Amino acid sequence: xxxxxxxRSRTYSWTDPxxxxxxxxxxxxxxxxxxxxxxxxPPPPVMHLIDMGAMEVEEGSVTVHLDPREFHYNPxxxxxxxxxxTLLDTAAACSVxxxxxxxxxxxxxxxxxxxxxxxxxxxxxxxxxxxxLQRGRRTALAEARLTDGSGRLVAHATSSCLIFDLPAV
Numbered sequence: 001x002x003x004x005x006x007x008r009s010r011t012y013s014w015t016d017p018x019x020x021x022x023x024x025x026x027x028x029x030x031x032x033x034x035x036x037x038x039x040x041x042p043p044p045p046v047m048h049l050i051d052m053g054a055m056e057v058e059e060g061s062v063t064v065h066l067d068p069r070e071f072h073y074n075p076x077x078x079x080x081x082x083x084x085x086t087l088l089d090t091a092a093a094c095s096v097x098x099x100x101x102x103x104x105x106x107x108x109x110x111x112x113x114x115x116x117x118x119x120x121x122x123x124x125x126x127x128x129x130x131x132x133l134q135r136g137r138r139t140a141l142a143e144a145r146l147t148d149g150s151g152r153l154v155a156h157a158t159s160s161c162l163i164f165d166l167p168a169v
Contacts, residue, residue, distance in 0.1 A: 088157035091130030124149015
């Protein structure tokens with residue numbers, strides 16, 4: 001592929017993801033997420049990959065932020081839906097994680113996303129809040145709302161998560 005415009009570059013680094021995996025069975029989700037939010041535990045690599053910003057955590061609710069950048073763009077000149085979906089999945093699933101005790105994990109079963117308006121650099125800082133709607137013994141339902149810098153809803157998602165016990169170590 002030949003480039004006809006001036007190229008831009010971006011570099012980033014991350015910490016060993018085993019730090020998170022090693023804590024999974026030993027601490028509850030709320031404690032783990034609060035350690036990430038405070039900086040006591042480094043964020044997972046995906047947060048560096050898309051340059052996700054601050055995280056706010058309370059039991060049953062997680063909020064993440066992202067400043068849209070050109071490197072998030074698709075060929076249409078808007079933030080790629082996969083980046084927005086990653087924010088929505090992170091906020092919804094982490095809200096479920098915040099309710100889980102030590103030794104219990106989760107995985108997203110499905111994510112149903114509705115994109116409501118385009119997002120660009122001009123949209124301002126994005127705020128994505130996830131909330132648990134219902135949590136049972138084996139499944140949980142959560143939603144996430146993504147707003148732009150003006151507080152307008154730009155995307156919405158619902159997510160079902162499977163809850164399971166981690167194998168004893």
